[in-house]
Amino acid sequence: MAKSGHYKELVSGYSMTETTTGISCTRVFIDTDPTASTDLPEIGDSLNLLEEKLKTVLVVQIVTTKHGDHPSNQMYTVTYSNAPGNENTANNSNDLPISGGLSGEAINIKADQTGSLFIWKDDKTPVAQDLFKKILTGTFKVTKRLSTLDLVKWSEYAGKINSIAFTVAGQTFEPNAVLFNGVEFEEYNNSLGRRRWKVGFSFSTKQLPAGVSGNTYYGWNHILDERKNEFREVQDSANKVGLYQTANLGLLISGAEAP
Numbered sequence: 413m414a415k416s417g418h419y420k421e422l423v424s425g426y427s428m429t430e431t432t433t434g435i436s437c438t439r440v441f442i443d444t445d446p447t448a449s450t451d452l453p454e455i456g457d458s459l460n461l462l463e464e465k466l467k468t469v470l471v472v473q474i475v476t477t478k479h480g481d482h483p484s485n486q487m488y489t490v491t492y493s494n495a496p497g498n499e500n501t502a503n504n505s506n507d508l509p510i511s512g513g514l515s516g517e518a519i520n521i522k523a524d525q526t527g528s529l530f531i532w533k534d535d536k537t538p539v540a541q542d543l544f545k546k547i548l549t550g551t552f553k554v555t556k557r558l559s560t561l562d563l564v565k566w567s568e569y570a571g572k573i574n575s576i577a578f579t580v581a582g583q584t585f586e587p588n589a590v591l592f593n594g595v596e597f598e599e600y601n602n603s604l605g606r607r608r609w610k611v612g613f614s615f616s617t618k619q620l621p622a623g624v625s626g627n628t629y630y631g632w633n634h635i636l637d638e639r640k641n642e643f644r645e646v647q648d649s650a651n652k653v654g655l656y657q658t659a660n661l662g663l664l665i666s667g668a669e670a671p
Contacts, residue, residue: 414451414452414453414454414457415451415452415453415454416451416452417443417451417452418443418445418446418447418448418449419441419442419443419448419450419451419452419488420441420442420443420444420445420448420450421439421440421441421450422440422441422442424440425438425439425440425489426438426439426440434469434493434494435465435466435469435492435493435494436469436491436492436493436494437459437469437491437492437493438489438490438491438492439453439489439490439492440487440488440489440490441487441488441490442479442480442485442486442487442488443485443486443488444479444480444482444485444486452488452490453471453474453490454471454474455471455472455473455474455604455671456470456471456603456671457470457471458470459471459492468494469492469493469494470492470493470494470603471490471491471492472491472492472493472603472604473490473491474488474489474490474491475488475489475491476488477489493603508554508555508556508580508581508665508669509554509555510552510553510554510555510580510581511553511555512550512551512552512553513550513551513552514548514549514550515548515549515550515551516546516547516548516549517546517547517548517549517618518544518545518546519544519545519546519547519636520542520543520544521542521543521544521545521636521638522542522638523539523540523541523542523543529639529640529641530543530641545636547618547620548618548619549616549617549618550616550617550618551593551614551616551617552580552614552615552617553612553613553614553615554580554612554613554615554665555610555611555612555613556610556611556613556665556669557608557609557610557611557669557670558608558609558611558669558670559606559607559608559609559670560609561597561609561611566594566595566664568659569592569659569661569664570592570593570594571591571592571593571656571657572591572592572656572657572658572659572661573588573589573590573591573592573631573632573633573656573657573658573659573661574587574588574589574590574658574659574660574661574662575587575588575658575659575660575661576660576662578590578661578662579662580665585617585619586619586629586631587631587658588630588631588632588633588634588654588656588658589617589618589619589629589631589632590615590616590617590631590661591615591616591617591618591632591656592613592614592615592659592661592664593614593615593616594614595611595612595613595614596611596612596614597609597610597611597612598610602670602671608670613665615661618631618632619631620634620643630643630645632655632656633645633646633654633655633656634646635655
């Protein structure tokens with residue numbers, strides 16, 4: 413975050429270079445103008461968050477020197493670069509990069525299911541062949557840059573569904589609708605040469621409308637009862653737990669990214 417104060421940028425000190433390997437930029441500021449109100453960039457700040465090609469051009473160096481023949485006068489030469497490893501960071505899970513898609517899952521309904529409700533509409537005779545019911549499912553991946561890998565914690569969450577509402581990219585999923593599949597990660601060095609990991613958290617969603625109103629949804633612990641043609645919640649008769657255990661999946665992607 414830029415440092416507020418009485419800083420003035422010298423237009424004559426601005427330069428930008430674009431090459432095949434990236435963009436670099438230099439800006440110069442002084443602190444001797446009491447009427448100035450420009451903020452001084454700090455390490456990791458973006459050159460321009462509103463412009464696509466410049467938002468990953470980050471401050472990598474600040475050189476402070478004296479000027480004006482006075483010991484208290486400071487000049488700041490700020491260097492930007494988007495060399496490999498420079499990427500914006502997010503402090504809120506809603507701002508994290510997300511990718512994914514919606515698809516379908518086919519449920520097979522066996523023809524020999526005793527008591528099946530399915531009959532031919534015209535003559536009311538039982539349907540003596542397998543049927544397939546299509547339901548909507550989705551997958552998405554949330555990417556985050558971290559300074560450490562917490563493999564033990566992540567493995568404990570794998571295969572569990574969200575115990576409370578789960579919000580990502582401005583979308584909120586009902587409890588039990590999101591399944592955590594696992595993670596993939598790739599090591600890189602940031603602009604300061606520090607070791608970092610780009611981690612992708614993989615999830616699957618299943619939201620089945622529970623009623624006409626559509627205000628309530630069934631999730632991963634509801635299975636199609638082929639005899640009744642409705643989704644019903646299943647439970648382990650011995651331990652009284654669902655098919656999938658639950659956890660607060662929001663904790664996986666909460667907290668600020670590593671610069």
